[in-house]
Amino acid sequence: MWSDRTPQKQLIGIDVGGTKIAACLVDLQGRILSTIQRPTDVTEPEATLDSIAGSVKQLMDANQLDSKSIDAIGFGIPGLVDAEKGIGIASVNLGWKNIAVRAGLEARLEIPCIIDNDVRAGAKGEARFGAARGLSNFIYLNIGTGISAVILLDGKIFLGTRGLAGEIGHAVLVPDGPECKCGGRGCFEAVASGPGIAERALGKIKNGQDSILAPQGGSHLPILTAENVFEAALHHDQVAIETLEEIGKLMAYSLQYLTLAYDPEAIIIGGSVVLSNPLLFKNIQQMLRKLGRSSWVFGKAYSKDLVRLSTLGNNAGVLGAAALVAPQP
Template identity: 30%
Template structure:
């Protein structure tokens, strides 16, 4: 008999069981050892031994005693949520968002750093390192409280290698994020596309918690999607899955930074909203936007359009509604391809809320192939501006908890 193979198989099974028990406590705690054994179908001695280890490593604590069902009251188990922290980084176009969460994904600290204009690979890595060093000071001075670092990076990412293959906003290729950060901080580093981390964050802690088949759409300076199938992120053969921003919706449309014409993001991303507003305002259309930017139309951005809409500006409301219709065309294609239970819309443009959703839902209602397709749930991100960064933390949590 190959004893190394047997030992390896035993260790794997023990690791899987540990993960199952940890997640049971995370989702259903406070919970007794007996209930864990019953619900997982593991033997009471197996549960008892693993729980003993988890208490020793401080992942789990014993808490208040439960109701007695005859005999002595059972001691209940709970996750020791604030014993360990995770660092999350969301790399946007102009800035990086840094967060610290506990084991329940609860935000403990967050801040942002500007990304230099036309950054080099070294600039990106250097900005990451600066922000992470800053965060490492908030764990009671004990770096051992941090389990790892998760990175949500826009563009195309190889999650196995932890490399940014192509960051279109920076026109940079092959940034070795995992290699550089693991060397610097000597802890686990996980790297994913930012729309994927947004979807993961919503799946664990937000509006996707009860849906194993869902799509998260990150609408900001670009548009990306995270596709969750049977509770697992889908990457595709070459890590391209989810690049919905580059689905063509108008063959005669304007040129996209990717080189193609008529991509969805040239109609519905933040810069497209601002461009459309500027063009129409230059023709003399009346709008509160003109006052908000003090008649300097070059200052118009997506946030200005939203601000004007909130103040009842008819032009801005109509513009955001039309943006929702464009986005709805892309999402109708997704519904007919993937048939998800729910689509979650996040990113900066999603702050437009109902102004955007009204046109989006209208389009899906008119274009859905079946009644069920028309009724696909479309909701806004629960985690909001922090969704991608918190989802980056989930990349590390996945190493410890099994869903």
């Protein structure tokens, strides 16, 4: 069906989010050549597929590409994805349940499409273009609104018996801690995701600690975000500083667990929470050094390069999607 296509020298990657779609044209080295963004229509699944396909057509029109000049297009999709069957099993952000994503996009675009979960795509992007180049055994940990990991062993993604490998966000870090959307309490995600960081700082304010984050001249508690906490820490706010110290320790414990479970060459951290906050990453590294000194077992695995930040930054989504269709180097 697709035999009349010429080998591509450019890749198209599409990062699908609940509010916006980013479409990117990149070369085989991962250099961005062109990018566009448009809102995601989530009114119904067919409308969402239309808006995704529309972003591809807009990008191709802007770069004078036709359907025969592109071998395939990669799509990073939030939520549970069956990449082999091309099915969006479930996505809270998109309101999807068992949607034939690949078939729907190929019908609209007449180009082969490859879909995968956005975090798995991000891991493949790091392996191809980013901080994990040349590594066969690494873990990609994405920390944002949610928390999840992708484990690559001998160059292949390890899914586990039930496809749950890497769902570290739902491992309990703080017994009887804050409620998690999975139904548990004290999960890594509930404690250390963006919303979890904001909630921890808010708890300190509720307990009467002084902070520039506290309401001024009124009794209503503020609506906080992790970004508010990061900004307050830059202004030497004690609540924010304490919050990030505590979160840094908890993140370091989780990184230690992952290291001792899988013995990776490196753990790559992506996602907005750590990438946008150097102080938090500094706290993580300080605690990891302490753990490495106190335990000879973890000390054998620990080095200053064990945990690394993603080098793809805000482009991780589109470059990860592009990596899904990149030829083998």
